[in-house]
Amino acid sequence: MARVSLPMWPMGAEQGSWRLVVLGSEDVPALVEIERRCFPGDPWPAQAFAEEIGNPVSHLHGLVDMTHDAPRLLAGFCLFWHVGDEVEVLNVGVDPQWRRRGLGKVLVDHMVDCARALGVTRLVLDVRPSNVAARTLYQHGGFEEIGRRKRYYANGEDGIVMCRWLVQP
Numbered sequence: 001m002a003r004v005s006l007p008m009w010p011m012g013a014e015q016g017s018w019r020l021v022v023l024g025s026e027d028v029p030a031l032v033e034i035e036r037r038c039f040p041g042d043p044w045p046a047q048a049f050a051e052e053i054g055n056p057v058s059h060l061h062g063l064v065d066m067t068h069d070a071p072r073l074l075a076g077f078c079l080f081w082h083v084g085d086e087v088e089v090l091n092v093g094v095d096p097q098w099r100r101r102g103l104g105k106v107l108v109d110h111m112v113d114c115a116r117a118l119g120v121t122r123l124v125l126d127v128r129p130s131n132v133a134a135r136t137l138y139q140h141g142g143f144e145e146i147g148r149r150k151r152y153y154a155n156g157e158d159g160i161v162m163c164r165w166l167v168q169p
């Protein structure tokens, strides 16, 4: 599959020196650390991230501090698939120490920009009803609830399906 050149968005100085980059296998240890802090109940293991890095439909991008030399300082990440006419958001996380600074919004806006560049009509995702932070973030990013999957999560919680249309359905 041809890889489309996706927008990489540099942050403004007032929010620090964060920059969006494509993540690779060298970033897996930092990803696993953030993932554990974001989802203490059921974090993705290193193997899951490694598999996504090798998956041709997968895009794994992160916000790194450009003033920090190797190893990279990673504040957050987003992972999405490009499948057919759709971008499916699989995972988004911001390290707790960097939250409420607009970085989650940067990641959501970035995925929307990428989806436009890929020429799809919509972005879709699942979110827990109890995850007020993520639901609010997505709503502010133009996502709307389009359905529920009963007992979607391992603890029996429903999944809310949210969609961000790029063209009218």
Ligand SMILES: CC(C)(COP(=O)(O)OP(=O)(O)OC[C@H]1O[C@@H](n2cnc3c(N)ncnc32)[C@H](O)[C@@H]1OP(=O)(O)O)[C@@H](O)C(=O)NCCC(=O)NCCS
Binding pocket: 038, 039, 091, 092, 093, 094, 095, 098, 099, 100, 101, 102, 103, 104, 105, 106, 126, 127, 128, 131, 132, 133, 134, 136, 137, 138, 140
């Ligand atoms: C959801 C998450 C990515 C938000 O990251 P963030 O960098 O703190 O988000 P932002 O600072 O960009 O917040 C943007 C807006 O989202 C909403 N928001 C973010 N955190 C919120 C919270 N805890 N409660 C209510 N609203 C929240 C607010 O409207 C916020 O705007 P404001 O700060 O001007 O009020 C972060 O909390 C996280 O990583 N959570 C754990 C992982 C997760 O749940 N991922 C999503 C899985 S579907």
